Amino acid sequence: MEREAPGGQAGQSAAIENYLGFPKGLSGSDLTQRAMAQVTRFGAELVLAQNVAGFEARGPVHAVLFDGSGEIEARSLIVATGVAYRRLEATGLDELNGRGVYYGVDASEASQCEGDDVYIVGAANSAGQAALNLSRFARRVVLVVRAGALDATMSQYLVQRITSSPVIEVRYRSEIVEARGDGHLESLTIADRDSSGTEEVSTSWLFVFIGASPRTGWLGPGVVRDRLGFVVTGPDLLAPAHAGCWPLARAPLALETSVPGVFAAGDVRLDSMKRVASAVGEGAMSVYLVHRYLATI
Ligand SMILES: Cc1cc2nc3c(=O)[nH]c(=O)nc-3n(C[C@H](O)[C@H](O)[C@H](O)COP(=O)(O)OP(=O)(O)OC[C@H]3O[C@@H](n4cnc5c(N)ncnc54)[C@H](O)[C@@H]3O)c2cc1C
Known part of the structure; x- marks a missing residue:
């Protein structure tokens, strides 16, 4: 029984690289399609949208x-x-959910960010994978992280790829405090947790990965x-x-x-x-x- 579409969170992943049997990785939608074909062949009955x-x-x-x-x-x-997903608490964010503010990211949203500046909140593997995926399309990807380092929360291979990417910037000790936009996200206010100073940045895209x-x-x-x-x-x-x-x-x-x-x-x-x-x-x-x-x- 499934209330949305088959695939769950994995279905939203643009590239799953650590699943046994797929040495070059595969997308979540590819994995979902393969799983559905297999499940159907075994005769399982699916109750969808329920x-x-x-x-x-x-x-x-x-x-x-x-x-x-x-x-x-x-x-x-x-x-x-x-x-x-857990909700990010910041002024104005809820109104822009689905309008530039997304929890999780799928391949279709990633390709829409082509040439834009994209912000991501989170410091775990899902945020890291999203940063790498979005860096293939975006002009610049900014990872906003509350902690002072990524090593404690993200796999080392992801940290290495993120820190060596010319497109990805990590803003440590930072948090989003406000989102603005008229019908769609237009800007974010980012606070420095040490100095308490704030900066407003223009962007149409925020992806949130802060646990679930x-x-x-x-x-x-x-x-x-x-x-x-x-x-x-x-x-x-x-x-x-x-x-x-x-x-x-x-x-x-x-x-x-x-x-x-x-x-x-x-x-x-x-x-x-x-x-x-x-x-x-x-x-x-x-x-x-x-x-x-x-x-x-
Ligand atoms: C963006 C992203 C990227 C990821 N990348 C990777 C990766 O590269 N490698 C990796 O190993 N893991 C990855 N993960 C984690 C992985 O996807 C999850 O661990 C895995 O999908 C968990 O599967 P699950 O079946 O337990 O739950 P879920 O995937 O959460 O599926 C639960 C399903 O139950 C349905 N459901 C929930 N409540 C109800 C209800 N009341 N009635 C009917 N249906 C309901 C939901 O709609 C959903 O389809 C990623 C996760 C995300 C979000």
Whole structure:
């Protein structure tokens, strides 16, 4: 079940270079198309453009409830709803969301920036990859970073490529405090965190990569999560912090949640790796675990 289009976050990536089997990398849309062809060949049924809004544990059966009306019952369920981007707090930014201000970036937006100055907020790998991707089209890419260095938050290969790029500039110890524009982004005000001085720069493009929170509100209180909302699975459920949450005498299976028969895979899971390879691996693992679970009931 998918509420938007297949592909998730990976589908938005212009170049995935660290997925096994693709030594030259591939785009997220290419990976999505290949995955869809494979999934269809295996006979999976896809329910698209359908938002799952609720979950109910009904004894041995679990139900996912759609927005409005409709539901699907199943004996087992894999939660793979990923994460949603965190919002950047700055005056005027929300009004320009989708009008020059974007959370995440796909290839179509990147090519629209041809010859322009582009600003990116973030210091993790997704921001670094976006900077490299946009530098192929933009006149100048400015990475706005709150910290004084990138090494602690970004892979070394990305840091090297960014710092050696003639097109990419990194503004350390800086943050965006205001966005202006009449119908579309026209300028940003950047504050220096040390001097508190500000500078207004002209630009039509801002891409934000400042982390994400899990999409788990629809699960209701039944499935245990940490304070940020990430789903707790497997042996972590037996930790003192979650004492009494696991209802059975047997131990939970590796990716099983606090509701027996409900599994979590990918970015939505507490302590997940936030990578395509690990999300795909956990998805495959969950299917195996579903079979093990079904053999117990
Ligand atoms: C721009 C970008 C570039 C990246 N580049 C790389 C890279 O090069 N290499 C790498 O390894 N990783 C990369 N990542 C990270 C990688 O994409 C993620 O780790 C991976 O996609 C996680 O997959 P997932 O299935 O757990 O979740 P997601 O990809 O977040 O997918 C979750 C899906 O669930 C759907 N959904 C959510 N809630 C509901 C609901 N209530 N009802 C119905 N559907 C719902 C969403 O629409 C979404 O399609 C990148 C991420 C981004 C954003």
